[in-house]
Amino acid sequence: MTDSEKQDAAVVIGASGGVGGAVADALEAAGQYAVVHRFARTLTGAARLDLEDEGTIAAAAARVAAGPAPALIFVATGVLHHGHDPERSYRAMTAEHLMRDYRINAVGPAMVAKYFAPLLPRDRRAVFTALSARVGSIGDNRLGGWHSYRASKAALNMILRNLAIELARSHPMAVVAGLHPGTVATDLSGPFQKGLSAGKLFTPAYSAERLLAVLDGLTLADSGGVFAWDGARVPE
Template structure:
């Protein structure tokens, strides 16, 4: 993906199923001078907690010491945790859980953009991508439910579109998008895989390669949009 000056790539959420597979795939490709993987569970220079802006800033400062990143992917998401999960009805809404889901799914990636976009090159093609979900599409919502997850991913989509407009003023070749990876066999989706059609449950390694293919194919004109794992635009 980097054909000119040495560049680096960044994966936030590198301890998760998709994030780990993305990190491995990028290292194996060998197209970048460095591949930085960050996660809340990692220590030292590889630690990044989406709920702690100082850790995000420290991670960006660490990356800035080497080749500038031309690819940043935020491969994180929160759907369920402990007794909390996607709401089936309005009566299930819990304000603390709603706040936590938005903090991880929308605010955290936006803060990553706040600190990482300024250290990306000011010229040439760059890609900043965050994993979203088709259920975050307002126009595609026909079933209801999953209030917090839907709303947080819709918020992420809006933040990314707004960030994309601003970042084009910094670099007119900047691409800022959200990506829908499909249903991937990870801890996030495991409780909800029973009704996934045959052939539509992807292992993390396949999902990572599909997403990297999409990243390779998107154009500058596509900034601010969401694309699925086949490179098809998903309407907001």
């Protein structure tokens, strides 16, 4: 594929993270897109986008709109701890913790959809995806706990389902999906890696490879669902 044949862009939001950076690297190495936009709250070489600052999201979308249409928008963001350990019991819930996780895990990606989804091409396949988590599944919840993280990811899954329904009206070839990356050796999962076997802890590069392969295999019938790194659909 020559540069003149590349008509689309890819957008990676959260490119300062382990998975996001690996996804951006893999997309650039594959050479499928005319440009790969990297956005993050703080990252050398990436444009600024803060999920808690709607103005930066709008500005980032305007920057992307000036170039090739983004056929892939990959939201690789999320928060699990960093000042708030996952709650083991409902007695440990706090409004501050709940609101922090909702802002970053659900509201932020929703605002990304608000500004970026309209930029998807309408006449060919396009994908909007965000990192979710298996623990955001209501049907798969057998243990309880982790209230803020579980609830915020469940909210994200509903936002993605709504987006899939609405985009089908204006962008009939668009696929919307949540992705469960497994346990990846990043800061997000750092405190929870103890005791995992080597086969259960993925490198960012391997996770990115698997997630992009899953996206490649999704069809319009899959839009609105959440899928694990191995392609299996995560229960709602």
